[in-house]
Amino acid sequence: MGCSIQKSGSLRQEIAVQMLDNRNKRLYSEWEEHWKGSDKLANLTLVGHLIFRAKKKALADLVARLPVRRVLEAGCGLGRILQVYHEMGLDARGVDLSPHAVAACKNKNLEAEVGAIEEEQGSYDLVSSDGMLEHFLNFEAVARHLMRVSRRYVLLIQPNHGSFCGKTLSYLTDLIRSDKRVFEYNYRIQDFVEVFNLNGFVLQQSKPILGDTFRILLFERVR
Ligand SMILES: C[S@@+](CC[C@H](N)C(=O)[O-])C[C@H]1O[C@@H](n2cnc3c(N)ncnc32)[C@H](O)[C@@H]1O
Numbered sequence: 227m228g229c230s231i232q233k234s235g236s237l238r239q240e241i242a243v244q245m246l247d248n249r250n251k252r253l254y255s256e257w258e259e260h261w262k263g264s265d266k267l268a269n270l271t272l273v274g275h276l277i278f279r280a281k282k283k284a285l286a287d288l289v290a291r292l293p294v295r296r297v298l299e300a301g302c303g304l305g306r307i308l309q310v311y312h313e314m315g316l317d318a319r320g321v322d323l324s325p326h327a328v329a330a331c332k333n334k335n336l337e338a339e340v341g342a343i344e345e346e347q348g349s350y351d352l353v354s355s356d357g358m359l360e361h362f363l364n365f366e367a368v369a370r371h372l373m374r375v376s377r378r379y380v381l382l383i384q385p386n387h388g389s390f391c392g393k394t395l396s397y398l399t400d401l402i403r404s405d406k407r408v409f410e411y412n413y414r415i416q417d418f419v420e421v422f423n424l425n426g427f428v429l430q431q432s433k434p435i436l437g438d439t440f441r442i443l444l445f446e447r448v449r
Contacts, residue, residue: 249363254323254342256408261303261326273395280436281356281383282310288433288442289314292379294351300343300372301358305331307383311354312336321346343371350376356383359418360410366421373425373447380427382443387412389438415441 270278285307295317299308302320304327311318320338322328331338343355353376359365372380386392399407419429427445434441 246364246367253361253408258324258326260406260408261324261330277436277439278306281307281440281442284433284435284442285310285381285383286314288431288444289316289352289381292352292444294379296350297352297354298346298348298350298375300346300353300355302331302336302338303327303357305334305336305338307354307356308336308338309334319348343368343375346371346375348375352376352379352381354381354383357385360385360413361408363411365411365413365418366425369418369421370425373422373427376447378447379430380422380445382418382441382445383435384413384415384418384441384443385410386415386434386438386441388414388416389434391437391439395439415443418443 289311297311297316297318299305299311299318299320302308302322303324305320308318308320308331318337320328320331320336321341321343322331322338323340323342325340328338328340353372355372359369359382362368385396387396396410396412415432419432422429422443422445426447426449428448429443430446431444432441433444
């Protein structure tokens with residue numbers, strides 16, 4: 227009796243893992259589809275341009291003060307953020323599971339490889355990720371891999387769904403461009419902070435960007 231309860235418990239767990247796996251596989255092929263039109267997506271809209279300019283400035287100001295040299299941009303996409311690190315003279319490398327995205331990075335002479343963060347084997351002073359975690363149903367599983375390959379810092383750029391501007395932008399984007407958007411969950415900034423704390427990283431900086439539409443979160447390893 228006890229044994230069959232145990233068996234059905236572990237079967238349920240296996241099914242849950244399998245479902246999550248399938249969900250991630252679907253998400254990964256969605257990203258590849260998304261970047262297939264990357265030539266068109268390379269040109270930012272006016273709002274996209276404003277957002278990127280603000281992100282770039284805030285990021286460069288913050289990272290310039292950190293004692294870091296080797297940087298990994300996880301989910302580097304078309305390489306916009308990777309390019310910022312490159313221009314700062316850092317030893318920066320990108321990884322993305324979309325071959326189309328990586329090809330776009332290589333066209334810009336950026337160092338990037340096709341791969342999943344889950345399989346990354348390197349070790350970095352700073353592991354950075356912009357707009358990746360909010361697309362996962364279970365973002366902690368992926369966040370743990372960012373932490374695993376970081377010797378010291380993890381930096382996230384996350385939409386802030388808790389702010390007025392963040393909520394408004396998300397609503398308008400859904401309304402106007404829902405067909406071009408990869409679905410994202412509306413995690414709170416505090417959700418990221420709690421998950422990193424639980425895994426031995428503490429928040430060092432939380433920097434609002436463009437009316438708090440986005441936040442740069444800098445975590446440091448404490449154990
Ligand atoms: C919003 S885009 C990032 C855009 C990028 N920051 C830029 O500057 O162009 C998120 C990226 O994460 C990638 N991605 C999603 N899950 C991943 C994973 N597990 N490992 C590596 N890359 C992943 C997607 O393919 C996508 O290109």
